[in-house]
Amino acid sequence: MTSATVTASAPAGRTYRAYSHSWWRRTLLTREVAIIALLVLVFGWASANVANFKSPLTVYFLSLDNAEIMLIALPMALVIITGEIDLSVASVVGLSSVMVGILHQDAGFSIPLAGLIAILVGIIAGALNGFLIAYVGLPSLAVTIGTMAAYRGLAVGLLGTTAKTDFPVKWTDLSTQHIGSTRFPLIVIPIVVLVAVFVWLLHFSTFGRGVFEIGLNDEAAHFSGVNVARTKFILFVLTAAISAFAGIYITLRSGNARGDNATGDELKVIAAVLLGGVSIFGGRGALHGVIAGVLLIGVIQSAMRLQNETVNVINIVIGALLVLSVMSTSILTWLSKQRARRAGLGTLRRRQAVATSNPER
Amino acid sequence: MKFSTRRLTAGTAVALVATLSLAACGSSNNSSSDAGDNGSKGGSSSGTTITFIPKNLGNPYFDASDKDGGKVAVDEFKGVYQEVAPDTATPDGQVSFINTAAQQGVKALVISADDPKAPCSAIKQAMSAGTKVVTFDSDTSADCRDLYINQATPEGIAKTEVDQIAQQIGDSGEIAILSAAANATNQNAWIELMKKDLAADHPNIKLVDTVYGNDDDQTSFDKTAALLSDHPNLKGIISPTTVGIAAAARYLDTSSSKGKVALTGLGTPNQMRKYVKDGTVTSFALWNPSDLGYLAAYAAKALVDGTIKGDEGDKFTAGKLGDFTVGADGVVLLGDPTVFTKDNIDKFNF
Numbered sequence: 070m071t072s073a074t075v076t077a078s079a080p081a082g083r084t085y086r087a088y089s090h091s092w093w094r095r096t097l098l099t100r101e102v103a104i105i106a107l108l109v110l111v112f113g114w115a116s117a118n119v120a121n122f123k124s125p126l127t128v129y130f131l132s133l134d135n136a137e138i139m140l141i142a143l144p145m146a147l148v149i150i151t152g153e154i155d156l157s158v159a160s161v162v163g164l165s166s167v168m169v170g171i172l173h174q175d176a177g178f179s180i181p182l183a184g185l186i187a188i189l190v191g192i193i194a195g196a197l198n199g200f201l202i203a204y205v206g207l208p209s210l211a212v213t214i215g216t217m218a219a220y221r222g223l224a225v226g227l228l229g230t231t232a233k234t235d236f237p238v239k240w241t242d243l244s245t246q247h248i249g250s251t252r253f254p255l256i257v258i259p260i261v262v263l264v265a266v267f268v269w270l271l272h273f274s275t276f277g278r279g280v281f282e283i284g285l286n287d288e289a290a291h292f293s294g295v296n297v298a299r300t301k302f303i304l305f306v307l308t309a310a311i312s313a314f315a316g317i318y319i320t321l322r323s324g325n326a327r328g329d330n331a332t333g334d335e336l337k338v339i340a341a342v343l344l345g346g347v348s349i350f351g352g353r354g355a356l357h358g359v360i361a362g363v364l365l366i367g368v369i370q371s372a373m374r375l376q377n378e379t380v381n382v383i384n385i386v387i388g389a390l391l392v393l394s395v396m397s398t399s400i401l402t403w404l405s406k407q408r409a410r411r412a413g414l415g416t417l418r419r420r421q422a423v424a425t426s427n428p429e430r
Numbered sequence: 431m432k433f434s435t436r437r438l439t440a441g442t443a444v445a446l447v448a449t450l451s452l453a454a455c456g457s458s459n460n461s462s463s464d465a466g467d468n469g470s471k472g473g474s475s476s477g478t479t480i481t482f483i484p485k486n487l488g489n490p491y492f493d494a495s496d497k498d499g500g501k502v503a504v505d506e507f508k509g510v511y512q513e514v515a516p517d518t519a520t521p522d523g524q525v526s527f528i529n530t531a532a533q534q535g536v537k538a539l540v541i542s543a544d545d546p547k548a549p550c551s552a553i554k555q556a557m558s559a560g561t562k563v564v565t566f567d568s569d570t571s572a573d574c575r576d577l578y579i580n581q582a583t584p585e586g587i588a589k590t591e592v593d594q595i596a597q598q599i600g601d602s603g604e605i606a607i608l609s610a611a612a613n614a615t616n617q618n619a620w621i622e623l624m625k626k627d628l629a630a631d632h633p634n635i636k637l638v639d640t641v642y643g644n645d646d647d648q649t650s651f652d653k654t655a656a657l658l659s660d661h662p663n664l665k666g667i668i669s670p671t672t673v674g675i676a677a678a679a680r681y682l683d684t685s686s687s688k689g690k691v692a693l694t695g696l697g698t699p700n701q702m703r704k705y706v707k708d709g710t711v712t713s714f715a716l717w718n719p720s721d722l723g724y725l726a727a728y729a730a731k732a733l734v735d736g737t738i739k740g741d742e743g744d745k746f747t748a749g750k751l752g753d754f755t756v757g758a759d760g761v762v763l764l765g766d767p768t769v770f771t772k773d774n775i776d777k778f779n780f
């Protein structure tokens with residue numbers, strides 16, 4: 070009843086209404102929680118019904134196979150929340166893979182040094198993206214379509230159709246090693262660290278509030294003191310640097326440096342980010358949704374593969390799921406508008422009722 | 431009023447989650463009926479499970495090798511046949527399918543590797559879990575498979591090509607070669623061997639020119655035209671590439687040289703059917719992918735049964751194809767390429 074009084078006395082403002090919800094509704098009735106619930110449902114269903122899904126190998130392979138998607142999805146979520154997009158990530162992965170191969174085998178550098186230089190190359194690639202988008206002001210879609218082709222071309226051009234394949238066993242084994250006797254591979258450690266860093270960056274830092282503001286209205290963000298260009302620049306550099314790291318991981322995991330490694334992965338990353346509830350128009354999204362989005366796609370793929378579904382059927386399901394989840398935002402928005410309208414009428418009626426029942430006031 | 435709208439939102443959210451999850455489960459459901467079967471497939475109760483992993487799906491060549499070859503063999507020895515693959519041939523695209531097979535505990539994998547190295551660590555994991563691995567068509571490094579079924583040796587291919595052209599032009603006259611790219615490893619090896627074979631056994635045949643169509647249809651077409659005008663006495667063309675032979679046949683079909691200049695090489699029956707039937711081409715060759723898949727399945731079965739270990743000199747029988755012996759480095763050779771003529775071409779669809 071208190072909330073009704075508050076609503077009645079407040080001017081009809083949407084923001085105010087949003088905060089008039091109780092905390093549990095604000096926390097639980099979100100896209101992110103819906104995706105997490107779906108993830109739990111699918112995981113539970115698959116564990117009960119899909120042969121071999123329950124084996125500890127599932128989690129192990131799931132982590133190994135989706136590591137690069139998970140890594141790149143973190144900065145990609147921030148980029149998309151600012152209303153931009155980065156399509157060049159998979160090409161940076163390929164470029165980094167080729168760099169590691171060439172530097173290690175032709176130049177004789179150790180793997181850590183080659184990896185470090187590959188990440189530096191990634192940073193340069195990201196800085197070029199960021200410069201053109203943030204400071205020159207070009208649209209990110211156009212810029213990164215261009216650099217997607219350019220970085221891929223560079224990667225394939227450096228190695229041609231050949232591959233560098235002789236990596237030290239110590240390092241290739243490291244990429245698939247378990248953490249102690251758990252079912253998780255070592256790559257989970259950098260993922261957890263980066264998840265922590267990005268959750269802090271997006272949800273608990275001034276930088277992160279700037280990211281959301283830019284996505285909602287970059288002019289307003291500018292006038293409220295957010296350095297829009299610098300924020301975007303940093304995000305593109307971060308995205309490319311982490312893509313380069315993913316490239317090192319893929320190279321070591323497959324023991325194979327090739328220019329066409331990770332071809333098409335940019336779309337897998339973006340699909341997972343959008344499924345996780347990040348708005349493609351920017352301004353909204355949360356990392357727990359993104360993480361659930363990556364895992365949900367991984368779990369569905371894994372379960373369906375174990376059911377011997379062909380890859381085409383798997384792709385159709387993932388695609389349909391993505392469309393449905395994007396549609397659900399529109400449906401929810403429409404519903405909440407309807408609700409707001411009716412609530413508005415309700416307020417009016419209540420006011421009239423108050424007016425008629427207490428004429429002396 | 432307020433209460434009911436709250437309920438509406440809550441209800442919608444629940445319904446949404448339900449719809450999404452139903453969408454996910456529903457689509458998996460069409461196969462959940464055979465989920466039970468899968469359980470037993472993984473086990474040993476109903477014969478040997480053999481999973482084929484071609485380079486990609488929707489490729490007629492692999493349809494011929496897997497469905498028309500491998501599956502036939504697996505049905506013959508009453509095993510369980512499966513085929514899974516990525517939709518595009520990327521270097522690490524097969525990895526997750528190999529991982530899945532390891533989880534399912536299939537008895538044997540038959541793989542045409544997208545990359546000699548990329549699937550290796552996944553394959554080794556599967557092998558350490560007891561899965562036998564046979565590669566065919568495209569090999570991996572020798573240490574991450576038990577056997578490789580090789581479709582043809584360069585010598586076999588070169589000899590088949592030269593024999594066919596010699597037969598068609600009466601063992602004398604000028605011939606030319608329409609190859610792929612100038613630096614294509616396979617083609618260059620074959621061309622060298624053809625030259626040796628010509629010099630040794632066919633002294634009256636003169637190789638007057640070797641041109642490169644770069645495996646591009648239009649370039650190959652133009653090069654064929656140039657060959658015919660540069661060498662008016664040309665009696666035959668060998669094109670050891672599927673793109674080249676099809677383009678050359680298309681040119682000859684519409685030119686005045688049709689029926690006068692012989693054409694042979696490596697091609698697929700579906701590309702060449704029209705030209706063989708209308709007399710532009712008498713015969714051409716390629717290994718038979720169905721036999722390749724058939725042999726790979728029997729080799730996998732022999733490994734699973736323990737009949738062979740994959741060592742040099744091991745012998746096994748592959749149904750209608752007869753007996754095979756494992757060569758050095760665990761390679762099994764299918765044999766000479768199959769020659770396609772108008773009499774047998776309709777038996778093949780790839």
